Amino acid sequence: MKINMGLGAIFGAEKLTETKDRKKTAKLSTNPKDKFDNVEFSNNFLECLDIAEEIKEEVNQVTSEEKIIRLKGEIESGQYVVDCAKLAADMINLA
Amino acid sequence: MLNKLADLIEELTEFYSELNAIEARKRSVLITLDLNKLNEFEHKEQPFVLRARGLEAQRKELCNNLGYKDKNLEDVVKEIIYKTEEEKQKITNAYSELKEIILNFHQTMEENNKIIKSYNEHLESYANKLNNATANNLDVIL
Numbered sequence: 001m002k003i004n005m006g007l008g009a010i011f012g013a014e015k016l017t018e019t020k021d022r023k024k025t026a027k028l029s030t031n032p033k034d035k036f037d038n039v040e041f042s043n044n045f046l047e048c049l050d051i052a053e054e055i056k057e058e059v060n061q062v063t064s065e066e067k068i069i070r071l072k073g074e075i076e077s078g079q080y081v082v083d084c085a086k087l088a089a090d091m092i093n094l095a
Numbered sequence: 096m097l098n099k100l101a102d103l104i105e106e107l108t109e110f111y112s113e114l115n116a117i118e119a120r121k122r123s124v125l126i127t128l129d130l131n132k133l134n135e136f137e138h139k140e141q142p143f144v145l146r147a148r149g150l151e152a153q154r155k156e157l158c159n160n161l162g163y164k165d166k167n168l169e170d171v172v173k174e175i176i177y178k179t180e181e182e183k184q185k186i187t188n189a190y191s192e193l194k195e196i197i198l199n200f201h202q203t204m205e206e207n208n209k210i211i212k213s214y215n216e217h218l219e220s221y222a223n224k225l226n227n228a229t230a231n232n233l234d235v236i237l
Contacts, residue, residue, distance in 0.1 A: 068221060075211055081140050085200065093167045
């Protein structure tokens with residue numbers, strides 16, 4: 001979005017509105033990577049920048065989610081000994 | 096047969112004592128959330144899980160042979176008929192020691208689990224915030 005604002009100032013408000021409209025249409029279609037591959041750079045430079053920014057956001061989100069899942073997995077690996085604890089509890093009739 | 100029971104109780108005591116020491120050391124690693132060290136503990140724990148199952152299989156077999164099928168160790172030690180008072184003392188004392196070790200181990204596990212649960216709650220909360228933030232960003236963009 002920062003990129004758009006900067007370029008909006010350069011190209012003028014009219015251009016920025018036009019970009020937003022294009023982006024709204026682009027958002028309704030498939031995933032950003034596919035959209036990016038299908039856009040012609042020479043004709044739709046601003047749209048390419050928008051979609052590139054969108055991809056970056058999605059990649060950041062996926063990375064963070066993967067990190068959370070990985071972290072949860074690593075922390076929960078400490079649960080290996082739960083089996084041992086259960087066996088021990090049953091052995092001494094611990095409720 | 097009762098000698099085998101005494102030996103098994105001693106082996107179990109040694110086993111859970113060792114495992115309890117590992118879990119107690121792991122607590123400090125959990126608190127600092129040192130993932131590399133946590134992985135090391137995971138490798139240390141794996142053989143213990145297998146050995147615990149092996150010892151449990153031995154215990155079941157021995158209890159079956161003594162005529163106490165599907166009974167836990169507590170019941171067997173209480174109900175078994177001892178030949179001598181000395182034998183009774185030996186086994187009940189050994190069992191008391193084992194029970195104390197297992198109670199300590201249980202306590203250590205509970206404390207570690209509380210830390211793990213707390214981390215998981217934080218992570219889930221962070222994941223929710225992340226999802227909401229992304230949805231809000233999309234709203235702003237559209």
